[in-house]
Amino acid sequence: MDKKTILAIDVGTGMVKVLAGRQEADGRVELLGSGAAPTAGYARGFVTDINALAHSIRQAVDCVVMAADCQTAGSIYLGISGSMFTAQNSVGIVAPASPGTVTGADVERACKAAVFAVANDEYEVLHVLPAKENAAQPGAALEVKTHIVAASKTLLQNLTNALSGNGIRVSGIVAGGIVAAEGMKNELPGQPSNYIFIDIGAGSADISVYADGRLFSSASLPLGGDYITSDLMQGLSVGRAHAEEIKRYYSRLSPNLRNQGVILDCNDYGTTDKHIPFDFLYDIIESRVDEIVTLVYDDLKPLMDNHLSDHGQVFESVYLTGGCGAMPSVAACAAKVFQIHTETVKPERLAVEYVHPANTVCYGIIKHGAKVAASELATERSAWNVFVHKAKRLLKI
Template structure:
């Protein structure tokens, strides 16, 4: 974990398409206090994937320096987020015989290993194995079977895999900044840590994190993750549409989107206007805000249509009683929750980081959901072996099996 002062400093590094954010959290008796934040514009990513190492390294360094100055500490280790269209999720299950008629840690490790034994191509690695439930002698719905008596133990799990090279590039960028990566975490999983309530997870909820280059999705049913997906759609598409539609430079289009953007025409008054810079040194123009909404609305609707298709494809459409929680920088725009409700036909709310202290007024925004979530994840994560270099999942499984055998022998 991010070490300095004490071992209680944890750093989340959100490597996004539009921005890179470093969030420094301090673990206290009351919970987590955010004590430092650093952000930098991201230039080296496309659709959530690193495409330019040097540009990404520079942005990470800037964000880390800023966070170090604010927190007054030196950052050496981070929990890094990963996203992109290469992320895949699948459900699996494993069965083992319980050794001593009572479930011990070794039995849990074996049943998770059995569930994890699925054919994965050589160019992919397992990022997370997330237990959904355990079944003991045909009694299902068990969350923690440790110490229970029985002879047959089954585990249902959700496995998240990523492209090996994408994970390696994230680690490489952090290493070039002199940082060690304690763990790589799926970004929507981190966001869920920050913005979802336990009762929503139990009832069934879809977390939708819309950033600059991707829309990340995570579905919870009965408190467990059942589906993950990353769609290559995000706020960057809206910015491009504005730049083309209003004939304005991309930087200006981004500012116009943030300042005047709205997804629903009914929320904009008739006479509202805005100043729009022109390209090629021409004079700026005064245009109606309604024109901007007519460009933004169809693209936002299209993004939610794709999300709807993915939710239907997951097979859990009828299980989302708590509706959807929207987070990520793109969801700050006026009218986004209303548009989500009308397209998805589900209740929707904006998700902002909760249950944190310290610089709450700064990080209480959907923009920082992933960064705060990475800190929360780091607080209760088992100290993973520092990922340097990234091991192939086959090597990691072999090592884990060796440790399990040794633990059983002694």
């Protein structure tokens, strides 16, 4: 694996998924391989056993190393989500270097000031996203509103140590839901400005809210497709793997089969009695989907109302991604509950075999890694240019 290769690890409730990829000069992500392993020690946004988690990450990384026929090198980024993150908005105010003109360096200083305003010894800042800036008038200060995501330093340190104990040296830990939303930002159909992006997986719904094209709110709720699987396990007296199969089978069927007296053959190896009425499955699955979507909506409703009253803006769309977002029922229910355009999105720019909503987080992590690498290269180059310039002056070339 060469230095430009990025290993993106997405820690999910169901699986640890890993993609090895590289962002090409034209912006496309070239994938070299993928791997996955069942998750242990983490569920619904909580780390319960850090060593078990590190071990399952190691297994998933071993899979990708074999699949992509490469050794672990390059940079490794780990995405995780859930309640370990805190998100808040903070305003940074600075005087622009040249009054009346706002440069990237001014915005960067304002972001640092915003972080400083909310700095906390126990938390490490992972993402600082400038949400809005008030362009400075001549003589006036520059004000930048930022969205800041941080995580417990102790947890990050423990995770990093457990991973390095398993031979994995991470270059960075990121909030999975945020990098997924940011990675897809310029690829969303309709190029919306005010929208809600939800990565809904097995155990967490990571919500990112955008206004004027910039992230201004994020949250993670412990809701996902695992609840539907558990309901099916109970309602049909089947094991987890069998219930997962039935859920995916149901997802491919039309809701128009309802009230038609259709009986589905839901047998798996070892069962013969699972001839299930479609209406029975429909009732189990749709009532849980309705509950999950309504809980997400209830969480967002005050924010949507405030945005309307403060800025006179309504949200245009809801974009769903993540494995549970692949269920047509979830998109249909979200459209009904939110009463706005709803669409499921996936990383379409990847090779066709990877185009699935469950891969959006890994895609976002690779793009994040490529962005960090590009900015490090730019810093190295500018440091080199300063050095060359100084050397030229000294040598009077």
